[in-house]
Amino acid sequence: MGWHWTDHDRVRRCLDEGADPEEWSGGRPLHHAAVFGSPEVVADLAGRVADVDAPEHGVTALWEAVVSGKPENARALVAAGADPWRPSLGGWSPGRLSLAGPTPGLFPVPAGVRLSGTERAAVREARRLIAALDEFHHDGFGLACVAGIDAAEAVRRLGAAPVRDKVTGEILDDPYGCERGESLRIIGVTSVPGGCVVTQPWGYAPQMPGVLTRLSAGTVCYGLYANPKSGNQGSIARNGVIEGWDLHPGGGPYEDGTSEEVLSAYLYRHSAVAYCCAFAGLRPTGPRAVAGPPDLWVALPDRDHWSH
Structure with a gap:
């Protein structure tokens, strides 16, 4: 099949010739079609x-359609007998989860089924948050x-030192043309409502274990490296x-997730940076803390930051 799951004629021909529905x-065709197929193929x-x-x-094809943002596929499944109110991950049903998404009117809602005040606030x-951070x-x-800590406290915990504008300017102009070890020591730090954001546009330094453990003393932090490969x-x-x-922020709910974790994973699917901010309770009002320029450019001390 390859990627031809929207080609109804092709799918129907395969099935008529004996393909196993x-x-x-190694998986169920209906689940795959719910995410990648057309409503006709799903039906x-x-x-x-x-x-x-x-x-x-642990999930039905209808769950996959709802989480993947395929409302027409979800409707086709319900028309074929799928149950939108069957409990699934974290106690959520596909129907109740849809109330938190962009199509809350996807299914007729039984009396008494609603989101809690806490869920509506989330x-x-x-x-x-997704709108404030914008795409980049x-x-x-x-x-x-x-x-719970600001940029100055983050710098103190890391033992970092200010960096001259000329140095950061050279790295920003050509981050991969600079000496790798030196450029990886340079990070940006910005205070935001709820805490602070540590960034590195060209590398993974903010989520090195030695950085995370120092930053998280008495609190919590979520690290991200957007690995191109x-x-x-x-973390x-x-x-x-x-x-x-x-971990895989922005990748959708985990099978063993709690109710809160499943909702958060659904709300921030494909929005990894927003997920990281939400996990730590940060409330940035714009993209600068992430996209730059930061409040401070600083250099990490010369030590083994891969050690916990």
């Missing part, structure tokens, strides 16, 4: 499977969002201890 490439497959709500990795803040190209970019890599440090590593 229950299995494709055709849904009419050929034994159970339209059969789970894969939705409002996610929309505000961030491959190769490093970030740490730190709760493998995608967004996240969590709390009170000087690394709690999570090789």
Whole structure:
């Protein structure tokens, strides 16, 4: 099939010639079509499977359609008998989760089903935060969002020193033409409501373990490296201890996520930087803390920052 999941004629021909509607490439075709296919393909497959709500990795095809922002595919699945109110990850059902998304009227809502006040507040803040940060190209970019401390305190904890404008100007003009070890020591730090943001437009330094553990003493921070080769890599440090590593901010809900974690992952899907800020409780009002220029450019001390 390759990427031809919107080609209904091709899919139907494969099925008519004997392709298994229950299995494709180690997974369920209906789940794949719910994300990548057209409503016509979804409806055709849904009419050929034994159970339209059969789970894969703990979720139904309808859940995948809702999380992926494919409302027409979701409607096709419900028309084929899928249950929008079946509990799934974190206790959320696809229908209730859709109330937090861009199409809250996707399904008729049973009496008594609604978002809580806390959940509605989380939705409002996610929309505000994503809009405030705006979109920018961030491959190769490093970030740490730190709760409860300002830029000056972050600099003190790291033992960093101010950098002359001439040095930062040369690096910004050609970050990969400079000596790599020296450029990786230079970071930007900016105070925002709720804490501070540590950035490096050209590298991963803000989420090195030795940086995160020092920044997180008595608090929590979320680190991000937008790896050009493998995608967004996240990490969590709390009170000087690394709690999570090789996470995937902006990548959607985890199978074992709590109710709050599932909602946050859904709200910030494809918005990794906003997710990091939200996790740490930061409330920037614009993109400068992330996109620059920062409040301060400083140099990390010459030591092993990969050590915890």
